[in-house]
Amino acid sequence: MDSLLIKGGVPLNGDVTISGAKNAVLPIMAATLLTAERCVIRRVPDLSDVKFMAQILTSLGAEVKLEGDTFTVCAAKINPVGDYDLIRKMRGSICIMGPLLGRLRKATVSLPGGCVIGARPIDLHLKGFQALGAKIKIEAGYVHATAPKLKGGDLFLGGRAGPTVLGTANIMMAASLAEGVTIIESAACEPEVVDVANFLNAMGAKIVGAGSPTVTITGVKKLHGAEHEVIPDRIEAATFAIAAAATNGEVTIHGARADHLHAVLDKLREAGVKIERNGASIKVKRNGKLKPVDITTLPYSGFPTDVQAQMMVLMALTPGISIITERIFESRFMHVSELARLGADIAIEGPSAIIKGGKPLSGAPVMASDLRASAALVIAGLAARGKTQVNRVYHLDRGYEKIDAKLRKLGARIERVQET
Numbered sequence: 001m002d003s004l005l006i007k008g009g010v011p012l013n014g015d016v017t018i019s020g021a022k023n024a025v026l027p028i029m030a031a032t033l034l035t036a037e038r039c040v041i042r043r044v045p046d047l048s049d050v051k052f053m054a055q056i057l058t059s060l061g062a063e064v065k066l067e068g069d070t071f072t073v074c075a076a077k078i079n080p081v082g083d084y085d086l087i088r089k090m091r092g093s094i095c096i097m098g099p100l101l102g103r104l105r106k107a108t109v110s111l112p113g114g115c116v117i118g119a120r121p122i123d124l125h126l127k128g129f130q131a132l133g134a135k136i137k138i139e140a141g142y143v144h145a146t147a148p149k150l151k152g153g154d155l156f157l158g159g160r161a162g163p164t165v166l167g168t169a170n171i172m173m174a175a176s177l178a179e180g181v182t183i184i185e186s187a188a189c190e191p192e193v194v195d196v197a198n199f200l201n202a203m204g205a206k207i208v209g210a211g212s213p214t215v216t217i218t219g220v221k222k223l224h225g226a227e228h229e230v231i232p233d234r235i236e237a238a239t240f241a242i243a244a245a246a247t248n249g250e251v252t253i254h255g256a257r258a259d260h261l262h263a264v265l266d267k268l269r270e271a272g273v274k275i276e277r278n279g280a281s282i283k284v285k286r287n288g289k290l291k292p293v294d295i296t297t298l299p300y301s302g303f304p305t306d307v308q309a310q311m312m313v314l315m316a317l318t319p320g321i322s323i324i325t326e327r328i329f330e331s332r333f334m335h336v337s338e339l340a341r342l343g344a345d346i347a348i349e350g351p352s353a354i355i356k357g358g359k360p361l362s363g364a365p366v367m368a369s370d371l372r373a374s375a376a377l378v379i380a381g382l383a384a385r386g387k388t389q390v391n392r393v394y395h396l397d398r399g400y401e402k403i404d405a406k407l408r409k410l411g412a413r414i415e416r417v418q419e420t
């Protein structure tokens, strides 16, 4: 397993370009199963999760080609059973269920494992499929869904933690080929859901309201091939913005959508970070002393849970008390114990982390646990004095394209070490 070796204390300076959004491209790749015709997806990030999804589509019978940042696929003949081991390994693979149900009226996928950030149930996905007439059976770790007739229906998709992003995408995909009209109430409003809806509409689907809590899908008989460029990754953009602030550097982020980042940019400004927007680029630098802020993660357009860990690092560097409350996942504080090894003073009280910030961080070996916690540890290593070794970097490679190369280009002293 690879590690990243970081020598901290260097301000990041320069320009970075944001890649395509992981959380848009995964459901969009799954959506290509809805047609027998060729689809071309552009601005596909070079991530292990993308390679995984390509393997899953291949295991279902699709012909796929990943060349640079372009993904070409033709799902002319597909079967309804996904590869158990492949699907278990990546939570995002659950979003092949909707397309398989829509296209073949049946689907068999393995129950996606939970992960370190929470149980990750799929009850809302299954509730949605049942509202469209699907029969669901769970047996030996598989979910079997069959729907001789897929009929549009009205459903409320909100759960105990609010809407479901992939659940909304899944139901939109199945409903696109159902008979009649489906209305999803309490749909997720994330930009990635809008991107999926835009791709489906390019394929001939009839979806209105994506990005709002009420999405209406009028089923059609068939969908055709389409081309689509994936939106930029707002979480990657937020990660680099926070890294610039944490290292007291000045970074211009190109290709990001500032309109997808309102909550993050608002909190960064409140924390004393200067944000200058100039067309499609965002310049980030500190604006004097950092100030403590309180954050609660919420469904979009609230502060994103995927930026919580990264923001905690900035607050650990900020003199004063900051409170970060995680309302989306039940255990998304795995990074706290690792940050403590670098000298951060953070106490967990139920869903909240109380950060007593301002002490300088000093490098140490740390263990990555999940994708965003790993990004937080890299930022902490960049800001800390001395050397930090981040182990199990495969977590990072799932969701950040060439992050060490992009950071090196900004002046970071960071290198990847292949563990023998």
Ligand code: EPZ
Residues within 6 Å of the ligand: 022, 023, 024, 026, 091, 092, 118, 119, 120, 121, 122, 123, 124, 125, 126, 159, 160, 161, 162, 163, 164, 165, 166, 167, 188, 305, 306, 328, 329, 330, 371, 372, 399
């Ligand atoms: C997507 O996961 C993202 N992943 C996650 O990003 C992101 O954190 C999450 O949305 C929330 O924004 C992808 O898009 C591949 P949810 P998803 O269903 O769709 C509960 C990252 O780091 N819930 O919106 O799986 C669930 O337990 C990853 O890039 C149910 O209760 O998340 C959670 O508490 C991490 N029942 C909340 O809803 C369900 O059927 C939100 O989950 C589904 C979800």
